[in-house]
Amino acid sequence: MTKKYDTPLLDELEKGPFPSFVTEIKKAAAKSAMAADELGQLEKSFRDKVTYWKHGGIVGVRGYGGGVIGRYSQLADKFPGVAHFHTVRVNQTSGLFYTSETMKFFCDLWDKYGSGLTNFHGSTGDIILLGTVTENLEPLATVLSMNGFDLGGSGSAMRTPSCCVGPARCEWSMIDTLDITYDLTQEFQDELHRPQFPYKFKIKTVGCPVDCNASIARADLSIIGTWKGPIAIDQDKVKDYAKKGMNIQEEIVNMCPGKCITWDGNTLNINNADCLHCMHCITKLAGALKPTPPFGAVILIGAKAPFVIGATLSWVIVPFMELKPPYQELKDMIRNMWDWWNEYGKNRERIGELIIRRGMREFLEVCGLEPTPELVREPRNDPFWFWKEEDFEKKPWEEFLK
Amino acid sequence: MEKEELKKAIYQLIEQSAGKKKYKQADVIKHFRQQGIPDADTKAAIRELIDAGDLIYTYFGGSYIELGEKRKGT
Numbered sequence: 001m002t003k004k005y006d007t008p009l010l011d012e013l014e015k016g017p018f019p020s021f022v023t024e025i026k027k028a029a030a031k032s033a034m035a036a037d038e039l040g041q042l043e044k045s046f047r048d049k050v051t052y053w054k055h056g057g058i059v060g061v062r063g064y065g066g067g068v069i070g071r072y073s074q075l076a077d078k079f080p081g082v083a084h085f086h087t088v089r090v091n092q093t094s095g096l097f098y099t100s101e102t103m104k105f106f107c108d109l110w111d112k113y114g115s116g117l118t119n120f121h122g123s124t125g126d127i128i129l130l131g132t133v134t135e136n137l138e139p140l141a142t143v144l145s146m147n148g149f150d151l152g153g154s155g156s157a158m159r160t161p162s163c164c165v166g167p168a169r170c171e172w173s174m175i176d177t178l179d180i181t182y183d184l185t186q187e188f189q190d191e192l193h194r195p196q197f198p199y200k201f202k203i204k205t206v207g208c209p210v211d212c213n214a215s216i217a218r219a220d221l222s223i224i225g226t227w228k229g230p231i232a233i234d235q236d237k238v239k240d241y242a243k244k245g246m247n248i249q250e251e252i253v254n255m256c257p258g259k260c261i262t263w264d265g266n267t268l269n270i271n272n273a274d275c276l277h278c279m280h281c282i283t284k285l286a287g288a289l290k291p292t293p294p295f296g297a298v299i300l301i302g303a304k305a306p307f308v309i310g311a312t313l314s315w316v317i318v319p320f321m322e323l324k325p326p327y328q329e330l331k332d333m334i335r336n337m338w339d340w341w342n343e344y345g346k347n348r349e350r351i352g353e354l355i356i357r358r359g360m361r362e363f364l365e366v367c368g369l370e371p372t373p374e375l376v377r378e379p380r381n382d383p384f385w386f387w388k389e390e391d392f393e394k395k396p397w398e399e400f401l402k
Numbered sequence: 403m404e405k406e407e408l409k410k411a412i413y414q415l416i417e418q419s420a421g422k423k424k425y426k427q428a429d430v431i432k433h434f435r436q437q438g439i440p441d442a443d444t445k446a447a448i449r450e451l452i453d454a455g456d457l458i459y460t461y462f463g464g465s466y467i468e469l470g471e472k473r474k475g476t
Contacts, residue, residue, distance in 0.1 A: 056461040058468070063452060065459030155465035156426065194449065195465030196427040342428045347464050 004029070005040035009047060025117060034115035034131050037081030041073060059086055059134055061141040065195040067151025068137055084133040085115070089126035089152035090144060091185065091192075094178040095165045096121060105147060113140045123218075124202075125162030126152035157195040161185050163205040164212040172282070173207025174225035174295035175323050180205050183327055188334075197338065198345030198354075208291075209279040215303075215314070220351050221334065222300040222314040223323070229292030230272040231281070237288035238268045252281050296322040299330070301337070301363075302352025312352060315360070317367065319374035333367050340366040360384060403439055408447045413456055416469055424466040 007022070014020045025042075028035035045051055052074045059070035069087040076083035090106075106127065110116055115131030122128040132140065141151060152160035161184050164170065166177030184203060185192065191201075204215035205223040215222035242248050248263045260274035261281060270281075270289075277298075282289045299321055300314030321329060341351045344358060355363045361384050364371060371384035403411070412430060419425060425433075427448060434444045448467065451457040458470040 056463070058458060058460045060459060062455055062458075065452070065465055070461070155459065155461045157465065190449075194427070194452070195459055195461075196445075198426070198428070199464065342431075347426065 004036045005043060007039055007043040010039065010043050028116040032111075032116045033081040034085070035081075035117055037079040038085065038115065038117070038131060041075060041079045041082055044075070044078075053085075059137070061137050061151065064141070064151055064193050066154040066157045066193060067141075069154055071131075082131065085131040086134065086137065088114070088129040088132060088137070088140065089122065089124065089154055089160065090129060091150045091152045091160050092121055092125055092127050092162065094163055094181040094185075095168050097165075097168065109140070109143060113143075124152065124159055125204075126160050151193065153192045153200075155195040156197045156199050157193070157201070158188050158191040158197070159200055159202045160192065161188075161203040161205065162213060164207055166205075166207045170207055172210065172279070172291075174227055174291065175205070175207055175223070175297050177205045177207045177223075177225070179325065180223065180323060180327060180330075183325065184331075184334075187331055191338070196342070198341060199348045199350050201338070201341075201351065203334075205297075209277055210283060216300060217303050217305075217311070217313055219303055219314065220301065221337075222303060223297045223330075224300065226277050226296060226298045226320065227291035228294045228296065228320060231270050231275065232290045232292050233268055233270065234288045234290075235267055238285060239266070241285055241288060246284075252284055255280055255284075294322065296320050299333070302350070302355055304350050304352050309356070315352075315355070315377060316374050317364070317369055319372055333369075336367045337363070361386065403437075403443075405443070405447055405450075408434070408439060408443060409451055409456075412444070412447055412451060416457060416467060420469055424460075424462065424468065426464065426466055430467060 010022045013022045022039075025035055025039050029039055041052055053071055054074060055069060055071045057070040057072070060066075060068045067089050069089070071085045071087055073079055073082045073085060106118065106129075107116075110118055110129050113132055113136045114129055117130040119128035119130060144150065161181045163177035163181040164173070166175070167173040168178060181203075191197075201221070202219045203221045203223070204213050204219035206213045206215050207225040209224055209226060211224060215224060238248070242265075246252075248268065252268075253261045253263050257278055257280075258274045258276040260271040262269045279291075282291060297320075298316060299318035301317050303312055303314040305311050318333075323330065337351060340363065341354055345351070345354050349357075360375070361371075364375075364384065375384060412434070415430065415433065416425060427445070430448060431441050431444045435441060448457070452459065452467075452470075455470045457467050460466050460468045
């Protein structure tokens with residue numbers, strides 16, 4: 001196919017050392033009219049500084065409320081190839097492991113049913129298939145299903161759960177992130193495919209506090225692997241690091257947020273009771289320090305970027321939960337919080353916003369969780385307990401006085 | 403209320419509100435809860451209506467339930 005549009009502004013994005021999405025779209029445009037018109041419309045958008053996409057509406061696969069993001073061009077007469085340019089989200093594999101055969105399957109599939117443009121992976125974690133028309137959606141979903149894949153989440157639903165590579169490739173993973181993600185995906189199929197919440201709900205699982213998936217900043221429910229035992233220290237290996245030039249005092253001791261490490265030039269000591277489990281020392285002294293069992297996860301709630309109050313990190317609600325299949329405690333807790341959110345949440349209000357509006361105390365009550373010191377984010381600023389009339393009637397102080 | 407009767411009532415609710423008010427699934431559940439219908443029954447009835455194509459999920463800044471293809475055919 002000959003070049004259809006001049007794209008001087010987009011061409012600028014091909015310069016420099018980094019891979020360019022423009023180059024990739026140009027390659028696709030050589031054999032796809034849809035990709036060619038996509039380039040043309042994008043160039044016009046850059047020139048006019050206006051987007052010509054409108055999204056949403058009623059497009060989808062029967063029985064599903066998510067997985068397809070309807071996208072239409074406002075300039076369909078000028079760029080007919082992108083009159084419909086729907087995005088399809090496909091539930092990714094846990095940890096993003098694929099065989100070459102699977103990758104070829106997706107490429108062939110999308111050459112047949114769509115623009116040929118894909119995104120492995122979107123920030124949701126899903127496989128993103130960019131640009132198709134409404135009449136291709138049903139056959140596409142059927143082919144995906146026959147090959148063991150399913151649509152992902154979109155809209156006011158639980159979004160496709162995602163995780164880090166976990167124990168498959170990482171020595172630090174303290175929970176089986178892959179199994180947890182797969183299990184939650186299977187358990188909450190209804191919530192994934194049938195939007196029933198006030199707004200989106202994201203679950204991200206990571207194996208350790210390094211948080212390679214940034215779950216603490218990006219998930220409504222963050223599940224982060226952690227440990228309870230003391231940090232095991234191989235003193236010889238610590239000394240090796242020092243011999244090779246690492247400044248243990250500067251790079252490890254002074255960087256510890258819990259101020260729980262000491263180094264006398266010969267021996268490293270850790271006061272585990274004061275450890276905040278940030279894992280800085282363990283990652284810097286790889287091989288020399290190691291977390292020890294029992295292993296489990298810290299559960300956090302409520303991250304979201306554009307809150308009214310600004311970007312918000314997740315808030316600890318369970319300092320340690322032992323996560324073993326079938327993860328019933330976690331599932332029950334998730335269902336309790338959804339019931340409360342569904343009952344009181346306003347349209348487009350994330351669960352973290354509802355907690356800020358109605359209070360963490362109420363949230364803990366509905367989840368059946370006890371307030372603990374680990375929940376306190378800011379001293380004197382987080383009232384988790386208010387005395388009620390019936391609390392006084394029980395006279396709890398009498399037992400204390402005895 | 404029998405399931406078929408409930409499905410009809412849900413469909414009518416969505417039909418009568420078309421163009422005036424958009425219902426989310428939770429809104430429909432709360433509506434029928436006031437009539438003493440258990441949440442699980444309403445949820446199951448909505449599911450059948452969606453699977454049959456009588457109702458569909460739509461997205462306009464949030465996900466809603468609206469009339470499906472069958473209405474378009476009539």
